[in-house]
Amino acid sequence: MVGAPAALTVSPQNPISAALGHSLLCSARMANTKSAKKAARQAARRTVVNKSRRSRMRSAIRKIEEAIAAGDRSRASAAMAEAEPALIRAAQKGIVHRNSARRKVSRLAHQIAKLEKK
Numbered sequence: 001m002v003g004a005p006a007a008l009t010v011s012p013q014n015p016i017s018a019a020l021g022h023s024l025l026c027s028a029r030m031a032n033t034k035s036a037k038k039a040a041r042q043a044a045r046r047t048v049v050n051k052s053r054r055s056r057m058r059s060a061i062r063k064i065e066e067a068i069a070a071g072d073r074s075r076a077s078a079a080m081a082e083a084e085p086a087l088i089r090a091a092q093k094g095i096v097h098r099n100s101a102r103r104k105v106s107r108l109a110h111q112i113a114k115l116e117k118k
Helices: 015-019 032-071 075-091 097-117
Strands: none
Touching: 032 075, 032 097, 075 097
């Protein structure tokens, strides 16, 4: 590589490359076996699905937080009814940890309950 610092070039003579291993510096490795190629295809498919689920979950949470910030309890409750299943489903599918999802639901429910007292 022309113009690249010596520490970033990948070669057997480079001490950083030798110490870290070539695979860590070269992230775009090609799968060699049939099963590894299939695993790479499956991982790519699951990544798309997981990104969609994570985005849906975050959007649902954002709707609740916006309603809470506006002080609109009815809109927050309606958004919570929509977001809670999305959060629990994301936990079941492994997008977030189940305790993390439950903690988020609990904290949002507590914030909605505080709106009622005001």
